[in-house]
Amino acid sequence: MSETASRKFSRVLDILEKNSNDPARLIPILQQVQDDYRYLPEEVLTFIATSLDLPPAHVYGVATFYAHFTLVPKGKHILKLCDGTACHVRGSEHILSALHSRLKLSAAKHTTDDMLFTVECVSCLGACGLAPVLVVDDRVYSKVTPEAAVEIVDKIVAEEGGVPPKAASISTPKKEDAIV
Amino acid sequence: MNAPNALKYNAAQPKEFLKECAALFREKTKSMKKRIVVCAGTGCVANGSLDVFDALEKKIAADGLNVHVTLDYEGETRQGDFLRISKSGCQGFCQAGPLVNIGDILYTGVKVGDVDEIVETTLKNGGIVERLLYVDKHNKNRKCLGQKEIPFYQRQTRVSLKPCGLFDPEDIVEYVAHDGYEAARRAWCEMTPETVCEEIKVSGLRGRGGGGFPTGRKWELTLKEKNDKKYVICNADEGDPGAFMDRSVMEGNPHCVIEGMMIAARGIDANEGYVYVRLEYPLAVQRVRKAVEDAVTFGILGDNVFGTGRSFRLHVMEGAGAFVCGEETALMASLEGQRGMPRPKPPFPAQSGLWGKPTVINNVETLAAVPYIILQGAKKYREVGTEGSPGTKTFALTGHVVNTGLIEVPFGATLREIIFDIGGGVIDEKGEIANNAFKAVQIGGPSGGCLTEKHLDLPLDFDSLRSVGAMVGSGGLVVMNKSTCMVQMARFFMQFTQNESCGKCLLCREGTKQMLALLDDVIEGNGSQQTLDILDQVATTVAKGSLCALGKTAPNPVLSTLRHFRPEVEAHIFQKKCPSNQCKALCKPEILADKCVGCTACARKCPVDAISGERKNVHVIDQDKCIKCGECVKACKFGAVVGI
């Protein structure tokens, strides 16, 4: 965890105080907390429940009702891999396993520990002619190969100031390439 | 906002105060030579209008022109002719954005690169940049100078949308200068709750949120409840896909909504209110918040409204992403910090609403119409519209129509006027204007239904629409041409309601799921007579038996498709054919032997290698492999691939 555990937590306290620990303000409280944490961690929800004198099940119920709230942290960069029929036939599977092994993810684990990446499979994006398709933070990459997908990830890692772990990719791409 | 310091009076002497505000505004704008208004509605912002604004501001400053961005009410009045540049709310013609108004001129599709030319030609030399004018393709490509010449605007009756694009939505003084808060002042200082309710009742104003319940009656019922605590809620949780009139009003004229709420509060004797805005409208939230703050600063809202000693406190709350919260009881549950699940009615909000207190809940558009009624009188209000549905209604016009955007028409306008006059006609699948391509209109979003050619001359109002199985709903108006499959359309809306069902009541939760599955069967060619029978039965049951309005109206797209397009549905089921070739499972793409030249383009594009054939020989499609993605059709330059 970077910055922030302590600072974040004291913000939770501030948020509760600003909302006068009023159970009626549960939704604004959750909104503000999620702005900080980018998701609603279970223990924070329990803490909020305690502070507002609400049953944790109630807070959980509210947090799972509204589409805006998420209880699972998502990474800074979202990779959406199309798994529509065309993409599937064109080998999206291999791209997925390449991404998984590059980012140490699995079918059950979608987000990296450093909270940089989330990999999701989505149903047909309607770009079958470009299959397989990978959408990274709303930018569409077409006819992606496993190698190309890993390269895209490496580029982002480099931009984020990290070091790409050993040579999963063939070459280190130039900076300009990142801005397609 | 520091205007109060410049004024001798304050809101405790409301008459003088409002007059003085208006005078101050006139004084400050006396020597304004030209006004430049950049549309800062969500649509134009998405197209880069804020960049255009910045560029204009910079260029004007660099060229040493005398310009105001915000009027300085506190300091010295600027001498000499000056320009004023400001942002407006949504002007409705989103399709042609970013929009820049300079006096009577309306520039469309303005990019940052156009700024220099605009400043040179128009601001400095009073000329016109012809290429940025709107072109009326119907009329020999005539170039239209401004709103007055553009058919899209010409044929509308813009009442509540009028100030959007005229005012600076963030300037309360400007609002006041245009008779703003005068209606609220009258209501609070000169009228009784009873006379307020009476005036609204006589006006015949009906709720714009969908149901069309008479607003005055709603207020009267709430006024009758004796309670020391009552609430006014503005329902701004506009969630229908493709509808954005409430957003535009909040972005373009937020004070009008607040004023409407103040009048409602007076009418029912409430002292607290909430604006519940959906989270997806950050700009609207920001503007309404600012408007509330300014009104409080001015002493208009707060503990001593217009010096009456009575209070009205207003809070702004953001939703958290749940369509069902547009339903009034769900919205109140959400305000109370609960899951947004509707509650059974009765008790109605008028008796037991927010926190169990009598509550009036009105939609944005309804509230925005209120100040006009109080100011101009119910009689004047009734001059437009129909007997049963007076006034105007805003629609979000989209789909296969030339001009898309936000429009305002009197109740009683016909679809023909809307689609062909304002909308500029129907476009076919190639994007050409082709009025015979008209197939249907979907009105009222997921709660509404479709209207067909035979309804083109039906005067639209609450009652006429209900009589043909549709509803005004939120005011979405989707025009569809003949390439649209009505089953797919019904499925699209069903998918939406199914996703947005809150899950509380059995019929809506399970019923929408089953209706979706049944429509999928039809689309995928698995339908049978039984599919049709149970689709009909479950739709009727959900419509009649659901707990809330969302559930009760959820089957409307299905029911109205069955009503108006039964042959098309039956074609899917019995002939396994989609007449508009949209349902892929029912399509049988084939290559016409007489047109195929064997160029292999289709085979190379096919993602699943379903097309085979030797170069320069006729190609064939393997139906078992084909996934009906349609790439081959796009690839073929000879029109040889058909059936998809």
Place this chain on the structure above:
Amino acid sequence: MIDASKTLSINNMIVPIGEERNLLEVARRAGIDIPTFCYHSELSIYGACRLCLVDVEGRGIVAACSTVPEPGMIVKTHTEEIRKMRKVAIELILANHDQNCTLCARNTNCRLQTLARQLGVDTVRFKRTFERRPVDRSSLSLVRDPNKCILCGDCVRACDEIQGVGVLGFAGRGAKSSVVPAFGKNIADVECVNCGLCATVCPVGALVPRDDVDDVWKEVNDPRKTLVVQIAPAVRVALSEMFGGQSGTIEVGRIIAAAKAIGFDQVYDTSFAADMTVVEEATEFIERKKKGERLPQFTSCCPAWIKYAEQFLGDFLPNLSSCRSPQQMFGSIAKKLLPEKLGIKREDIVVVAVMPCTAKKFECKQSKFRRDGQWDVDYVLTTQELARMIEEAGIRFNELQPQSFDMPFGFKTGAGIIFGASGGVTEAVLRYAVEQLKGVKLDSFEFHEVRGDENIREADFNLDGIVLRLCVVHGLANARKVADMIRKGEKQYDLIEVMACPMGCVGGAGQPVANDWEVRRNRAEGLYKADKMLQLHKAQDNHLLMEMYDKHLKGGVGGHDAHELLHTSYQNRKRIHGLTMSVSDAGNEAGLHISVCVGTSCFVRGSQALLKQIVDYITDNGLSHVVSVDATFCTENCDRGPTVCVGDKLIFKATIDEVTKTMNEQLAGVRI
């Protein structure tokens, strides 16, 4: 004479309108059952199941549960249209339901099954949307099977509105909605008090009492074991309902005969132990009253209440009577005295309790009720489970010849019988305490002042200048209300009886399923009738009990042995398991670890502000990478909060100064 201005018409029948809240109640009173899943007269109106639709002339189809009756209404409950809609509704439920009736605990006693049959639903035309989900068997008291759940929300409202606990809630939205404990955890890991009210109100088999019948049969069939069974008072007025009997009929003789026929060796009466509880608890009460300390005294017979208090009312724990419940008193006495009396080894005795209650299953498995490697009470069966054993054993209950309890633990007074109804414990204690305090024998024994159905009842008794202020509560939400009033000083009481279940044990979750007010009232009346029929009504008159004290318990009533065998202690209890929250930047490598309790009690005592001060201190002093901080939920020391653990040192009633002082001391130690 019917006043026409106060009538309406249901199916062409003129029906008077009384105090009913809605059409559904009007119809019920007129003898017409309108189907519903989500309507409960004791819960708020929810309107979700859409089965109670009726046709009201001029209004169309409305839900009867949320329609206020108005004079002149013309109501039809079974029109063709409504019949069709109900059928569709049932089919919709079934399409997303387990549909495995034969394997369901509620088979033949399920409202979904009944309605499907009544409405003639013989096929489900819809697509099957059912997806199997894991069954939660974590709880000692309850089984939650989401595959059966129809999302009527009855359990959610019951747990929240009647018990004030809120264990279960809706999660997700739309088609993904489910009823689950917080974060989808298991019931055993959250604040469930095991009262089973959720199972009582569940119309289907989504929440059922845990079934321990198999284990008991195994013991019955083990020749080495001597099975001792105790029967709770409320069982005898309810069990026969399972065999077609009227609620409230006293069938104790047949129950004994059935138990013997199943193979239980000794059949005793929990009421004997209840008499013992009266004597102990009243003695404790008189002592406290005389000294004026730890008042009000709360009763301790109800294990759901005890867990509730341990979780939510830490500050009242000293006020709880230290007496074990009759079930546990019986267990410890039986295991102590029976080996000698019956001439068998202690480990060969199996004590089975037949209870109206699911929480008793949890109670008996608490480590404090285990001695020398043996549970005081080995198994708890509910009334329902015993009935099932009777059925399985092929016993024709109604044809049995009544038998009598074995002695000595089969002997009781009426005091021990009325325990099963709300107010009974209080009345039984009064029958003892009044005589003790006044020093005279009473002729009458009934205290009607404490009887009744109201959720919170009060009664004052002036005994020659000593005023006893009593309060009887059922429903834990009401107990919380009373506790709040006491905290605020609005109310003062000497003795407060708390029972979790509506109307006390007669309404327990282990009782046969029809469990509404009328049934409960009949059962309670049955107990008071049983009291009347007995010769003795005051626990102190139970000579066999007194003899046992004299012979076997050193120190007599309230004495040394009694304390060891019949009393217990309480502890603060965490509500939700497995959560701590890291609030600092340092990871495991930090030299010093601090945890701050932010449970409810500590929160009330200001732990939140303290935590902030600690975090600020650490940041300001550049200790962020040396000291790690956790917020934990309840260290179970609520009475001494806020609790902070700095390294290995636990600080109670912590202040920032003390924490930083300790922190710096420990850091100095670490650095050396």
